[in-house]
Amino acid sequence: MRHFGPVTYRLGREADIAACLGVWRAAVDDYQGRLGMPPLPEETGPIRRHLTHMLATDPDRFWVGEISREGREGSGPAEPWLVGFAVATVRDGLWYLAMLFVLPAAQGHGIGAALLDRAQAGRDTPPGGPAVPGPDNALDTEIHTWGMATDTAQPISNAIYARRGMLPRLPIWRLAGEPFRWSAVPDLASGLEAIPFDSIAANGRDGPRQLAEAVGEIDRKVLGLTHPSDHEFLRRDGRAGFLVRERGGRVLGYAYGSSSGRLGPVAALDPDLLPSLLGVGIRQTPILGTVGTWVPASAEPAIRALLAAGLRFDRFPGILCWSRPDLPFARYLPINLAMV
Ligand SMILES: CC(C)(COP(=O)(O)OP(=O)(O)OC[C@H]1O[C@@H](n2cnc3c(N)ncnc32)[C@H](O)[C@@H]1OP(=O)(O)O)[C@@H](O)C(=O)NCCC(=O)NCCS
Missing domain, CATH: 3.40.630.90 (Aminopeptidase)
Structure with a gap:
């Protein structure tokens, strides 16, 4: 996908979870494959259940980005194409990013940042610029701490979060x-x-x-x-x-x-x-x-x-x-x- 039209952002629904998992798999396998790592396992049951739980507890922090048929090059299905998603939770003042993924072909066009804006704000961002709460801009939220776990092999995501004040601080080993x-x-x-x-x-x-x-x-x-x-x-x-x-x-x-x-x-x-x-x-x-x-x-x-x-x-x-x-x-x- 070299050219595409505007991306529409909306709240995610349960029916989007399968497409989100497709984006997750494509995004992870793309960069991990280039590092010589094996593809993700086929089984998605546990992660699907996690996403369903987070959608139930934080429906306003699950966002998807999609491109309409008209906005795409070449042929393809008539329905909008889900190209990225972000899921976050808030627990007792801790905002925590669970997942943020964009299809490889759509990366580097600001979609990840736009999804993150919405998952941080818990609402759509107003025209004329996002009013996004965060470590440096509390706005009127009750959130006192912002965090997530990233992959050491991923400079792009670590950079996006660090620029928003969520600095890579502590290794976590499996x-x-x-x-x-x-x-x-x-x-x-x-x-x-x-x-x-x-x-x-x-x-x-x-x-x-x-x-x-x-x-x-x-x-x-x-x-x-x-x-x-x-x-x-x-x-x-x-x-x-x-x-x-x-x-x-x-x-x-x-x-x-x-x-x-x-x-x-x-x-x-x-x-x-x-x-x-x-x-x-x-x-x-x-x-x-x-x-x-x-x-x-x-x-x-x-x-x-x-x-x-x-x-x-x-x-x-x-x-x-x-x-x-x-x-x-x-x-x-x-x-x-x-x-x-
Ligand atoms: C991480 C990811 C979600 C970002 O989405 P995206 O749509 O590609 O990101 P955006 O285009 O919104 O922003 C990328 C930003 O990173 C910056 N960036 C890229 N590489 C960088 C680096 N090495 N150091 C610092 N900044 C970097 C870009 O300059 C850009 O910022 P800018 O728009 O201010 O110039 C997406 O690339 C992805 O899915 N990657 C693979 C999976 C993944 O790692 N997900 C996160 C798991 S923790």
Whole structure:
């Protein structure tokens, strides 16, 4: 596509998700292929469910860009062509970009920036220039922190975010493999216990509230925010959560595992508890294959423990870009790169 007409921007809908995933696949395979990396796996179920969840919680931050049939060169389908999309969430004052992708043939024409404007503003930008909130221009929003995770191999996206005050600050590594040195992710000390979220939630009428309060308290202390809708999504999506506390006493953290091998999120009041929280996530879930999780470089005990257990660094690291210098990731492993 060398020439194309004006791009129309509108809010995304559930029916757009398949086309968005097509853009994502084309954009990632294009630059990763040039770096000699393999294409993305065929399976898109988990990412589709994530997008559906984010569309439900933040419908005004899911934007697509499309070009009409008249605006394109040559022949092609009559319906508008979706060439890019942006998805962001806001949780308790944290704006977080989940995905921003533009078809390779349409890149470098300002479409990515225009989508980002709208995902930041949460509305269409007015004629005569965008009024976009951000780290340097709070406008009237409640947002106090702006962030996302990018790919170290992607100077373009890192540059777009850094220019808007979200600077690349912290590596985040995917660690994957089969643990074989179990002592590195040890059992909980004898004074501690791990309680499945499901058994707390099933504890009478008050169960769900007690669970939400306990998890929310940890999130507030560790991350500085709560995100109950994401915890609900994780449980619906088949991840199993465990609350770790002093026997009958103070809650110290939580960990999620899943039969697909995805570990996390993991949160610990004391970072030295991260190795045994990871041990809880691995041991308490019947895992069908290898284990994988994203670990910010500042969560040092978790990186050391997983490497010692036998997991390996997988591919290039991501980078957490953040509007503030104080990132809350020394005691926290996020859900994945798209969701804190
Ligand atoms: C990243 C992406 C979404 C950007 O969309 P786009 O439509 O190509 O971007 P735009 O044309 O709006 O803006 C690109 C900007 O980056 C700038 N840029 C490009 N390379 C750069 C570099 N190495 N250093 C600094 N700036 C750079 C361009 O100059 C341009 O800014 P300008 O318009 O002010 O001149 C798109 O390129 C893409 O999908 N890439 C592949 C997938 C990806 O990496 N997605 C993000 C995952 S975190």
